[in-house]
Amino acid sequence: MARLYPFRALRYDTTRVNMADVVTQPYDKISPAMQDAYYAASPYNLIRVILGKKKSTDDEIENVYSRAAATLKAWREEEILKPEAEPALYGYSQTYTVPGTEEVRERRGFIGLGHLHDYADKVVYRHEQTFPKHKSDRLSLFKATRAYCEQIYMLYSDPTFTAEELIFGSKAGGATKAADLEITDEYNVVHRVWKLADPALIQQVLAAMDDKWLLIADGHHRYETSTTYMQERAAELGIDPKSAQPKLDENGLPVPAFPEAAMMMTFVNADAPGITILPTHRVVFGLNDFNGRAFAEKASTYFDVEEIPNTTDGHYPGAPTLLAKLAGKPGVAFVAATREGDFLLTPKADAIAPLLAKLSPRQAALDVTQLHKVVLENMLGLSEETVRAGSNVRYVREATEALQQVGSGNADVAFLIKPVTLEQMKDISLNLEVMPQKSTDFYPKLLSGLAMYTLD
Structure with a gap:
């Protein structure tokens, strides 16, 4: 060995x-x-x-x-x-x-x-x-x-x-x-x-x-x-x-x-x-005519979409609020943060199943895999080759930084995700499978x- x-x-x-x-x-x-x-x-x-x-x-x-x-x-x-x-x-x-x-x-x-x-x-x-x-x-x-x-x-x-x-x-x-x-x-x-x-x-x-x-x-x-x-x-x-x-x-x-x-x-x-x-959040940029509300409406085909309201004084919720909302949701979930609003997405199992059909059950159960396959590839049209080449997607540790990139206009949408667990990683690796790039941040x-x- x-x-x-x-x-x-x-x-x-x-x-x-x-x-x-x-x-x-x-x-x-x-x-x-x-x-x-x-x-x-x-x-x-x-x-x-x-x-x-x-x-x-x-x-x-x-x-x-x-x-x-x-x-x-x-x-x-x-x-x-x-x-x-x-x-x-x-x-x-x-x-x-x-x-x-x-x-x-x-x-x-x-x-x-x-x-x-x-x-x-x-x-x-x-x-x-x-x-x-x-x-x-x-x-x-x-x-x-x-x-x-x-x-x-x-x-x-x-x-x-x-x-x-x-x-x-x-x-x-x-x-x-x-x-x-x-x-x-x-x-x-x-x-x-x-x-x-x-x-x-x-x-x-x-x-x-x-x-x-x-x-x-x-x-x-x-x-x-x-x-x-x-x-x-x-x-x-x-x-x-x-x-x-x-x-x-x-x-x-x-x-x-x-x-x-x-x-x-x-x-x-x-x-x-x-x-x-730690999780590695995804920041997507360079999309044509992207609009957060139009994205949320399209996402409703595959996800239960919950808009996260602004604060009482009209400001967008900050990273701690969004991360707390995400952590409080059991199972697979991620936040889509846009200039038009922030949305919590939880998958509709039957709707996304055809898009994950070629993956093993252990792969299909991962938050990061569902984000890549259902959202990045299917909804936003970013092929696996495009993402792997480093085009249109940045990888960010800090949620605050991800939100700043969206707010400044340097990105269209930030996807905040939960961390992969050590047991999930071992299960994937020892069965000779791989996750999308930048799935973990030790x-x-x-x-x-x-x-x-x-x-x-």
């Missing part, structure tokens, strides 16, 4: 930089404003590698990818980034407040290398579709830098909490020793890292993981791109990646058969507390820059 490896990570020298100034959120969660802030925070901020600024003069030779490679090379030469002396795994915890609540949770896991498997091997499972243009971008970056600076967030199942006890000294929250590194990010999430270099301990952790399946929580694009790169490099090297076996180092610890055969990952136990999935995100895996 899962094949894991320790690695000699490339890490920032904490005597040369303030770690809070150089780490970032994952590349696909970085807005232009965040990119500017990261650039300003430090000349050594990782943004210059994972999501550098483009220039109007960029061409096939000098571009964002070549600059990323040159930057990484310079930082290594300056020893801003230094390789670890020995292979290790890294315990990793995140303490955070669940957005919209006062509940504090801790999510624990560990960073290591994971062997790259084709989905057909039934070791690594995906749960959502991907965007082709994102994969092309990441492949260009990986080839230029020959480094993985960001982790893939992987789930596994272990009700006995064996790895947690080995790494943190306890099966419950917290740890029995102080962290080697602690950073608070811009969302007030506290990230802690413990280096685990004892070969005997590493062997125990790897043994605890060798019968596990892995489910991608975050990082589908990077996983699929890394797998593509692995296959390309295997062909160049004349290696059959299916039969290539790991090597052993001087301590008897496994090493990938060739560097590209593995990718840096954070492994989190799906049976442990601390996992939070919170908080893994910081980029805590450790890096270099291929050279």
